[in-house]
Amino acid sequence: MGVKLGILGLGTVGTGTVQLLQDQEGRHLLLQEIEIYRVGVRSLDKPRQVELPNGIVTTDLEAIVNDPEIDIIVEVMGGLEPARSLILTAIKNGKHVVTANKAAISRFGAEIFTAANEAGVYVMLEASVGGGIPVIQPLKQSLSVNRIHGITGIVNGTTNYILTRMQTEGSDFKDVLADAQSLGYAEADPTADIDGLDAADKIAILASLGFGGRINLQDVYCEGIRQVSKTDIAYAAKLGFVIKLLAIAKGQIGDNSQLSVRVNPTLVPQTHPLASINGVYNAILVEGEPVGQVMFFGPGAGAGATASAVCSDILNLVATLKTNTPKPNPLLACSHQHYCQITPISELVTRFYTRFLTKDQPGVIGKLGTCFGKYGVSLESVVQTGFQAELAEIVVVTHDVREGDFREALAEIQTLEAIDSIPSILRVL
Ligand SMILES: NC(=O)C1=CN([C@@H]2O[C@H](COP(=O)(O)OP(=O)(O)OC[C@H]3O[C@@H](n4cnc5c(N)ncnc54)[C@H](OP(=O)(O)O)[C@@H]3O)[C@@H](O)[C@H]2O)C=CC1
Ligand SMILES: N[C@@H](CC=O)C(=O)O
Ligand code: NA
Numbered sequence: 036m037g038v039k040l041g042i043l044g045l046g047t048v049g050t051g052t053v054q055l056l057q058d059q060e061g062r063h064l065l066l067q068e069i070e071i072y073r074v075g076v077r078s079l080d081k082p083r084q085v086e087l088p089n090g091i092v093t094t095d096l097e098a099i100v101n102d103p104e105i106d107i108i109v110e111v112m113g114g115l116e117p118a119r120s121l122i123l124t125a126i127k128n129g130k131h132v133v134t135a136n137k138a139a140i141s142r143f144g145a146e147i148f149t150a151a152n153e154a155g156v157y158v159m160l161e162a163s164v165g166g167g168i169p170v171i172q173p174l175k176q177s178l179s180v181n182r183i184h185g186i187t188g189i190v191n192g193t194t195n196y197i198l199t200r201m202q203t204e205g206s207d208f209k210d211v212l213a214d215a216q217s218l219g220y221a222e223a224d225p226t227a228d229i230d231g232l233d234a235a236d237k238i239a240i241l242a243s244l245g246f247g248g249r250i251n252l253q254d255v256y257c258e259g260i261r262q263v264s265k266t267d268i269a270y271a272a273k274l275g276f277v278i279k280l281l282a283i284a285k286g287q288i289g290d291n292s293q294l295s296v297r298v299n300p301t302l303v304p305q306t307h308p309l310a311s312i313n314g315v316y317n318a319i320l321v322e323g324e325p326v327g328q329v330m331f332f333g334p335g336a337g338a339g340a341t342a343s344a345v346c347s348d349i350l351n352l353v354a355t356l357k358t359n360t361p362k363p364n365p366l367l368a369c370s371h372q373h374y375c376q377i378t379p380i381s382e383l384v385t386r387f388y389t390r391f392l393t394k395d396q397p398g399v400i401g402k403l404g405t406c407f408g409k410y411g412v413s414l415e416s417v418v419q420t421g422f423q424a425e426l427a428e429i430v431v432v433t434h435d436v437r438e439g440d441f442r443e444a445l446a447e448i449q450t451l452e453a454i455d456s457i458p459s460i461l462r463v464l
Contacts, residue, residue, distance in 0.1 A: 051338030167340030181323030
C-alpha cells in the first residue's frame, strides 16, 4: 500500500513538489511508495504546469484534511488562516504534516506542536527556513549535541536578491522587487519580505531549535530594507562592508537563558563568509560548542529548491510510516515547552554606522564627537566625503556600544542646530 498525500496548494512550491514527485528516475526508491491522492487549490480555472489525473484537484481543502485515506498533509498554501486550522484538523485526524509555512509556524508553533505531540504525529518544516538548504534537520539531529551560541543568517532570498542587484547594478529598489516577484521568490504580499517579517519568522524558528525553547515572535526585533539607499551601499563599500539583511540569534556564553533575537540590515565586513552570499542564495552560520562554526549555504527560495526540502520531509515520514515506529522519535518531534527570555534591543551591544546631513559649519564633527563621548560612545571612524545640495554628509562608525546609550546620544545630537537630519542608522557586524 502506498503512502497517500494530500497537498494543500499548487503554486510555486506545490507545483515544484508535484513535479519532483512525478519525476522519480534516479531519485530515492522510497519515492515510489508515494501517491498524490488529493491537491487543494483556490481556483480550478487557473492553468497549471503539472498534469494530474482527473478528480484529484479540488477547492474543498477541508475534505482533504478530513479524508481518512490520507496519511500525510503537505501544506504549501501559505498564509495564516485557513492554513492554521487545516493543519490542526489534519493533526487531530492523526495525519503527519509537512509545511513550508514559516509565518504559521512562528506564530502558532506552540499550539501546532502541542497538538502534534498529543496526537503522536510529526510536523516537518525543512522548507520553512532557507528553502532548499537543509538546516532544520541538521539543527534537530546532526548538531543536537552542541551547545549553540549563535545563529546568524541571510534567510530571505527576495531581499538578498534586491540588495545584491542594488549593489552590483545600482538598480532601483522597485524594479528589482518586480523581478523577484516574477521569479517566484517573494511572498504573496512582498511586504513580509521587504520589512523583514519573513526573516523574523525564520530566525524565531531557528532560535527555537538552536536554543531549545519557544520564541515569542513579538519579542523579535525587526527592521527591513526599505531605508537602505544606494548612497549607504556606496559608503559601506568604501568603508569595506556590504549591506545584508541579517537575522541573528545570540545567547550569552555559558548562559543561554537570555537571548538576543533580531533582524536588521547590517554592514557586514567584506571578508566575512556571509558577505559573499548573493542573489536568491541564503546562508546560515551556526556557532556551537564543541563543533565551532558551521555554515549552511544554498538556494533560499524558488520552486525546485523548496520542493527538494518538502520532499525530503515527506520521505522522512514515509520511512517512519514504513518502519511502523511505535513511539515518537525525539529527534523528529518538538520536545520543548518553555519560552526563551529575549533581551530588549536597547541592551544590544554592537557597532553602528550613521549618516548625518549637517550644515557646512566649522566644528560640526567636534560637536558630534563631544555629544557621543558624553554617552560613552567611542568612534571608530568619521568620514566627511560629500555634499547633498548645501548640506555636508558625515558618516560615522562607532566602536561597540550599548544600543540604549547610542540612541540617547543620537536624541541629543538631533537637537543640535548644526544637524539637518540623520538619514541612516545601520548596525555593523
Ligand atoms: N516561493 C518560495 O520560494 C518559497 C515559499 N515558501 C512558503 O511556501 C508556501 C507557499 O508559497 P508559494 O508556493 O510561493 O505560494 P503561491 O502563492 O505561489 O501558491 C499558493 C497556493 O495555495 C493555494 N491557496 C492559497 N490560499 C488558498 C485557500 N484559501 N484555499 C485554497 N487554496 C489556496 C493557491 O491556489 P490557486 O493556485 O488556485 O491560487 C496556490 O496554488 C508559503 O508558506 C511560503 O512562505 C517557503 C520557501 C520558499
Ligand atoms: N519569500 C521568501 C521565500 C522563501 O522562504 C524569500 O524570499 O526568502
Ligand atoms: Na530548509
